[in-house]
Amino acid sequence: MEHKLREFFDNALKEVSLDCTVFGFHEGELKVLLLRWKGTEEWSLPGGHILLDESADDAAGRILSQRTGLSDVFLQQFYTFGNVNRYVYHPEKELLEKLEATFGKGFFDGIIFRRTVSIGYFALVEFAQVQPTPDWFTDECRWWSLAEVPRLLFDHNEMIERALKALRQRIRNQPVGYNLLPEKFTMPELQRLYETILDRPFDRRNFQKLLMSYDILERLEEKRVGAANKSPYLYRFVKEKYDRAGLEGISFSM
Missing domain, CATH: 3.90.79.10 (Nucleoside Triphosphate Pyrophosphohydrolase)
Structure with a gap:
């Protein structure tokens, strides 16, 4: 050695x-x-x-x-x-x-x-x-x-x-999540990631509306089975759009 x-x-x-x-x-x-x-x-x-x-x-x-x-x-x-x-x-x-x-x-x-x-x-x-x-x-x-x-x-x-x-x-200024979450995830999981990084809570509806406005997410027909509440839909990032948003920039302000 x-x-x-x-x-x-x-x-x-x-x-x-x-x-x-x-x-x-x-x-x-x-x-x-x-x-x-x-x-x-x-x-x-x-x-x-x-x-x-x-x-x-x-x-x-x-x-x-x-x-x-x-x-x-x-x-x-x-x-x-x-x-x-x-x-x-x-x-x-x-x-x-x-x-x-x-x-x-x-x-x-x-x-x-x-x-x-x-x-x-x-x-x-x-x-x-x-x-x-x-x-x-x-x-x-x-x-x-x-x-x-x-x-x-x-x-x-x-x-x-x-x-x-x-x-x-x-x-x-840029999307985050593709490298931290599994391929398929729920909107509450994505929101929890943002809340954890920024150390603050967000309104559920406003968060979802803002993230969907970036056009980087695809909602799947699958749902998370066994979730605590009603089974939420699964999402995934659209890689090409995610990368483009990373280059062009976004404005995350809530």
């Missing part, structure tokens, strides 16, 4: 990395994917370095594919993190000591804990399709509810806050 790691870092940009805030929607909650570092109880966002022969977007796609098992993931750059004190928490010496207890003394000499600038991405994925997979440095990869996210390594709590802000800005 040491040989592979050092070979990887020899072929990576040392001063530039990226970190990904992966959002999923499950049981009416917005969740985020986190990694637990080997031999510790410390958590962070998925991320890594950019190889010398790949773009930042390609690196983000590679890393997200490795962590989620998905290809063609929706990704958007949202911020560049270049604070001089990015490693104030967790103190790198203390974390390095914990990692060396697992990997061995001197294992990380010269390959991590330089000062780096990180490009922040957020990703939108369908929760049920993700296969959370840890990387070389981590023991566990799993979903956390946003309300329960612990204190993370480095500046990763700030990254989540900024990613959520960027997602909220996007939802006001």
Whole structure:
């Protein structure tokens, strides 16, 4: 493993990395994917370095594919993190000591804990399709509810806050849902997604009227069987129209 790691870092940009805030929607909650570092109880966002022969977007796609098992993931750059004190928490010496207890003394000499600038991405994925997979440095990869996210390594709590802000800005100007909901969904499920992201309730009739006005939804003849109330109709996004609305923009204001 040491040989592979050092070979990887020899072929990576040392001063530039990226970190990904992966959002999923499950049981009416917005969740985020986190990694637990080997031999510790410390958590962070998925991320890594950019190889010398790949773009930042390609690196983000590679890393997200490795962590989620998905290809063609929706990704958007949202911020560049270049604070001089990015490693104030967790103190790198203390974390390095914990990692060396697992990997061995001197294992990380010269390959991590330089000062780096990180490009922040957020990703939108369908929760049920993700296969959370840890990387070389981590023991566990799993979903956390946003309300329960612990204190993370480095500046990763700030990254989540900024990613959520960027997602909220996007939802006001572009459609959201294709990457977060299953292929078929009910209007209440779509409304719950919007309410969760924006942290506010909407009137049911007004919400449905506005979303249908974008001409990106198709109502199916199928109904959700076993729903709490009367069986609601199922909907799906019309991909071509959804993509066009994403390019041309919408105005979500309620």
